Amino acid sequence: MVQAAVEVDGIWKSYGERQVLQNVSFSVSPGMVMGVIGPNGSGKSTLVRLLSGVDRPDRGTVLLDGLPVNAYPRRVLARRMAVLPQTPLVPFAFSVYDTVMMGRHPHLKPLRGETARDRRVVERILAETGLTELAGMRVDRLSGGQRQLVALAMVLTQEPDVLVLDEPTTFLDLGHQARMLDFLRRQRVRPLAVVMVLHDLNLAALYADRILLLNRGRVEALGSAADVLTEDHIDAVYGVRPLVVRHPDTGVPQILLQPGGTEAGPATSPRPAGHCLPVSPR
Amino acid sequence: MKTGRIWAWGVVLAGAAAVSLAASVALGPVPLGPAMVWRALAAGWSGGSAGPDWVRSVVWEIRLPRAVLALLVGASLGAAGTAYQGVLRNPLADPFVLGVSSGAALAAAGGILFGGQIGFYGLFAVPVLAFFGGLLGLGAVFWLGALGDGRMRNDTLILAGVVVQSFFGAVLTLLIYTSSDRMPSVMLWLLGSLANRDPRLVWSLSPYVLVGLTALWAQARNLNVLSLGEAEAAHLGVEVVRTRLMILAAASLMTAAAVSVSGIIGFVGLVVPHVLRLLTGPDHRTLVPLSALGGGVFLLWADNAARTLIPGQEIPIGAITAFFGAPFFAYLLRRRVAK
Numbered sequence: 001m002v003q004a005a006v007e008v009d010g011i012w013k014s015y016g017e018r019q020v021l022q023n024v025s026f027s028v029s030p031g032m033v034m035g036v037i038g039p040n041g042s043g044k045s046t047l048v049r050l051l052s053g054v055d056r057p058d059r060g061t062v063l064l065d066g067l068p069v070n071a072y073p074r075r076v077l078a079r080r081m082a083v084l085p086q087t088p089l090v091p092f093a094f095s096v097y098d099t100v101m102m103g104r105h106p107h108l109k110p111l112r113g114e115t116a117r118d119r120r121v122v123e124r125i126l127a128e129t130g131l132t133e134l135a136g137m138r139v140d141r142l143s144g145g146q147r148q149l150v151a152l153a154m155v156l157t158q159e160p161d162v163l164v165l166d167e168p169t170t171f172l173d174l175g176h177q178a179r180m181l182d183f184l185r186r187q188r189v190r191p192l193a194v195v196m197v198l199h200d201l202n203l204a205a206l207y208a209d210r211i212l213l214l215n216r217g218r219v220e221a222l223g224s225a226a227d228v229l230t231e232d233h234i235d236a237v238y239g240v241r242p243l244v245v246r247h248p249d250t251g252v253p254q255i256l257l258q259p260g261g262t263e264a265g266p267a268t269s270p271r272p273a274g275h276c277l278p279v280s281p282r
Numbered sequence: 283m284k285t286g287r288i289w290a291w292g293v294v295l296a297g298a299a300a301v302s303l304a305a306s307v308a309l310g311p312v313p314l315g316p317a318m319v320w321r322a323l324a325a326g327w328s329g330g331s332a333g334p335d336w337v338r339s340v341v342w343e344i345r346l347p348r349a350v351l352a353l354l355v356g357a358s359l360g361a362a363g364t365a366y367q368g369v370l371r372n373p374l375a376d377p378f379v380l381g382v383s384s385g386a387a388l389a390a391a392g393g394i395l396f397g398g399q400i401g402f403y404g405l406f407a408v409p410v411l412a413f414f415g416g417l418l419g420l421g422a423v424f425w426l427g428a429l430g431d432g433r434m435r436n437d438t439l440i441l442a443g444v445v446v447q448s449f450f451g452a453v454l455t456l457l458i459y460t461s462s463d464r465m466p467s468v469m470l471w472l473l474g475s476l477a478n479r480d481p482r483l484v485w486s487l488s489p490y491v492l493v494g495l496t497a498l499w500a501q502a503r504n505l506n507v508l509s510l511g512e513a514e515a516a517h518l519g520v521e522v523v524r525t526r527l528m529i530l531a532a533a534s535l536m537t538a539a540a541v542s543v544s545g546i547i548g549f550v551g552l553v554v555p556h557v558l559r560l561l562t563g564p565d566h567r568t569l570v571p572l573s574a575l576g577g578g579v580f581l582l583w584a585d586n587a588a589r590t591l592i593p594g595q596e597i598p599i600g601a602i603t604a605f606f607g608a609p610f611f612a613y614l615l616r617r618r619v620a621k
Contacts, residue, residue, distance in 0.1 A: 054516055078519030085514055092509050092564035105507050106519030111500060158518070 005030050005162050005193035006051065011060035013046055020046045021057070021217045030161065030191035033184075035198055035208025039238055042214040044197045045086070048166045051195060052083045064162065078106035081162040082155035086170060096142070096150050097135040100126060103157030122157055129153040129183065145176035152180065156187070163187075165196040169203065181207045205229055205252040213237060229253040288568045291561065295575035299353065302582045306349035307341055309586050311593065314341070347481035351543060352585040353578035354487050355476070356550055358494065358540035360577020363551020364558075364569050365498050365533035368505040369526055373614060374440055376551035377416075377537040381446035383546045385419020386412035386534075387471050388450045388457070390542035395461050406486050412538035420534055422446045473598030474547035476585050483543050494536030498570050501529050505566040547600045549607020550577050550584075556614070 006028045013021040021043045028034045038044055049055040050062055053069035062069045064080060072080070082103070094102075103125075104118040126132045129149055134142070139150055148171060155163065165184075169177040177200075184194065185207060198204045204211055205225040213221040213228050215237040221228040234255065235241045243256040307323070308314045314322075314337065322341040359377055366375040377383045390412035426442035454471055470477075498505075504525045508515045516522050537551075554577045555569065562568055584602040591597055 052517060054513060074516060074521050075519035078517060081517075083513075083517040085511070085517070087511075092559070094506070094509075094564055098506075098565065099510075102507055102510065102518060105503065108503070155517075 005065065006195065007061075007063040007066075008051070009061050009063065011050060011057035011062060013043075013050060013055070013057050015046075019217055021050070023060070024214070024217075024219055025060075026212055026219070026222055028162070028193045028195055030193050032210065033194040033196060033208045035196050035204035035211045036214065037198055037201055037204050037211060038214030038220075041216075042237075043217040044214060045166065047214070048083070048164055048195075048197060051164050052081065053077055075106045078158060080160055081164065082158040082160035083164045084151055084155050084166060084168050086166040093138045093140055095135065096131055096137050096139055096153075097122065097126070099139050099150055100131070100153045100157050103154040106158060121159065125153050125157050129156070144171045145173065148172060148176070149180065152183075160192070162193045162195070165194065167197050167199055170199065177203065201229060201234075201255045205254060206247070206250065225252045229255060288562060288565075291558075291568070291572060292575070295572060295579065298579050299575055299582075302579050303346075303349050303353065306352070306582055306586050307345045309590055310340070310345060312340070343481060347484050348476055348479065348585070349582060350484050351476055351479055351487065352582045354484070354491050355540040355544045355547065356554075356577040356579070356581025356584075357574035358487075358491050358536035358577070359547065359550040359581070360554040360573040360575075361495055361498055361570055362533035362537045362540075363577070364555040364566065364573040365501075365505065365529050366551065367555055368509055368566055368569075369529045369533075370439075371509060371511075372439065373556065374552070374611070376549070376555075377533070377541075378447075378546065378548035378551065379440060379443045381419035381423040381443050381450070382416040382534050382537045383419070383541050383548070384447045384450035384454070385422070386416035386538040386541040387546045388454045389413075389415020389418070390538075391454055391457060391471050393542075395457065406489075409486065409490050409539040409542045412542040413535050414538075416534045416538040416541070417531070419446055419450060420530065470598070471545040473600035474545040474603075475588070475596060475598050475600075476544055477589070477596045479543060487539055487543050490539030491536055494532045494539070495570070495574055497532035498529065498536075499567075501525065501532070502566040502570050505529065505570075506564075509564070545600070547581070547603055549603045549611065550581055552614075553603075553607050553610050554580055556610070 008024060008026050011021055011024050012019070024043075024047065026034065036044055036047060046055070050057050051069070053062070053072065053074075056070050064072065064077070069077060069081070101114060101118070101122050104114055104121065107118065108114060123132070126135055129152065131146075131149060131153055134146065134150075139147060142150065148168065152168065168180060168184075172180060181203060184196075187194075196204075196208060198208075208225065210223060211221075211225055211228040212219065213233060220237050221230075221233050229244060230253075231241060231244050234244075240257070243258055244253050245256060246252070247254050304316075304319055304323070308316065308319045318337060319341065322337050323346075325338070362382075363376040366377065366380060367373055390408050392415075393408045393411040423439065423442045423446050426445060427439035451472060458471065504515075504520050507518050507520050508522070508525070510518070512522050515525075540547075555573045558569060558572050558576050562572055581599070581603070584606075585599050587602050588597045588599040
């Protein structure tokens, strides 16, 4: 059995009176993509804060290789775990190259410059993310999508074992979303453990190996996309009765909204025959 | 990548500093020719063969110490401004706006009035006192500026700075007016001046500037990463709280040492980092030393203007820097509003 890279064990967190997370547990092993979904205010962002050690749980533990993340000095933790923030980078007028090089920060010795190896890593990641051409451009002159790609390149340059992505596709259009997630999937040749918070359920179904569905700070469901993305779960968490179909290529469930699905009445509306029938995977 | 260009800027600014220093020695009520300046400087402190005695005395006892003081004070304010702007991610921050200068001035003036500046030891003690005054000013501005939600906002921070400056300025004025005539003048402290300063202050100022500058330069890469944002810096391995405190302390130490010598000189720490960031890029590894050099050169010429524009009279140097700095501040403010 492969040892878990990240193990979240019964964490609770409250801010003031508000209980944000209640008894959340899951584990992510190397090479696995864990998708975290849930409505606004379900505790996804708090989960990221606790995972990355920026905040501490009130109860329970977040372990990285058996040690609590809060026990790691930040520099050591940053060599093991990288976090892609939700908001796009707005640095001063740094170039793409210099920004991506900041990912090497935890690896650099104090008062020393970057080494040939650091430059090699940066150049490789720039090439892989297709940013080589833009290396000399100022980040603040790029589009939102390109900026998010620069941020991704930066966190990959940290060469982490664990990658936490907080809604990486929020500011991206459809094409950029797909390119970014496809790129991440190719990264799985490295034994990289990924925790990816997503707003979009269909993207989660397509790109995550396992899905954690949060509802008001509790685990509503945890498992494969087929186990988690059911009509009952979606209805219970989002208060809307969707149509769940199968993706014609991969067979994973995809969620379709039905007009009038939030209105009171019979929960199961009749489906027109021959429309969106389950398709078996090829 | 652009290391060559950065070095070029370093050489240009260092050259400008050397030329400005020589020019400052030449300029004055009695102008000295370049040859005379060169001979007096080359002959050294005690050189007898360098020409008339009064030239040696004017160069080595009056003009050169004052020029070096201007260079050191300007370097402190320039580098400190870069650090404040970087660590607070606020382009309007500088030692003056943040209340560090007024706090330091109040403490330094108080220290001198109540007998702190006794002998050689006192020369070093007053900057330390000013350091704590500066931290008090900074603390007050942060406390006021963070009212409501715990986060500091750019505009409230500036307003808080105005409040703290006015209050400290009032206390300073009262303190000086009610004291006997031991203080040079209120204007020296409120608008800054390098006139008639003890040449030994060069020695008491240097260590603080060196320590502060070294500390800031050592933090330069952390400053770069902090410019991405607090959480991002933490994720990249920066101990945010500790690093911030260290940078603020180092910048405040330099500011305080400078203020205890020259009084409050505004806008150097605002204008110089901005101009250099535009010219040489945002990397603090080069921006910190270049702002020190640039600040030195800027203040040197401000002081030359202060002592030569009206023959036989001194204009407060802070009036000169404000003449250039205030419109620049207004321009930055307008640009932020427009965004």
